[in-house]
Amino acid sequence: MKNTELEINAVKELRRESDFKVYEILPFTSINSEIYYADNLNDHVEEKVEFDEEILKQIRRIKTKHPEYGYRTVTNELHKSGYQVNHKRVFRLMKKDNLTVKKNEYQVDY
Numbered sequence: 001m002k003n004t005e006l007e008i009n010a011v012k013e014l015r016r017e018s019d020f021k022v023y024e025i026l027p028f029t030s031i032n033s034e035i036y037y038a039d040n041l042n043d044h045v046e047e048k049v050e051f052d053e054e055i056l057k058q059i060r061r062i063k064t065k066h067p068e069y070g071y072r073t074v075t076n077e078l079h080k081s082g083y084q085v086n087h088k089r090v091f092r093l094m095k096k097d098n099l100t101v102k103k104n105e106y107q108v109d110y
Contacts, residue, residue, distance in 0.1 A: 007031050008039050055085055056093050063099050070101045 007029045014025055026033055055078070062069060062077050069077070071091040078085050094100050 004031055004035065005039075008036055011036060052089075052093060055083065055089070056097060058083065059090065059093060059097070059099060063094075068101060 008031060011022065011025050011029060011031075014020055015022065022033065022036060026036060058078060058081065059074055062074050066073075071087060071094050074094065075085065075087040075090045078090065091100075
């Protein structure tokens with residue numbers, strides 16, 4: 001491990017164990033805030049990918065039972081199951097996995 005990585009891990013541990021803010025800890029290290037926050041971004045990306053995969057499994061389960069459901073209804077079903085997820089995220093995941101429902105085109109008879 002590099003010295004920078006050790007310092008970043010030390011800052012993260014200090015933040016977990018105490019009430020110190022990042023800007024209070026960083027002056028005592030050799031790293032600057034850009035490096036610290038850039039490293040933090042990578043942590044959240046992995047969490048988001050895992051959460052997206054979990055949500056996608058649930059979406060597939062719902063779409064298997066109800067193939068006619070659109071993203072709004074699927075979002076409501078996810079909320080009922082206890083998942084706190086935005087409708088835009090559900091739409092993006094459904095679109096990526098080709099699970100969206102085509103709109104019916106109504107023909108007007110005159």
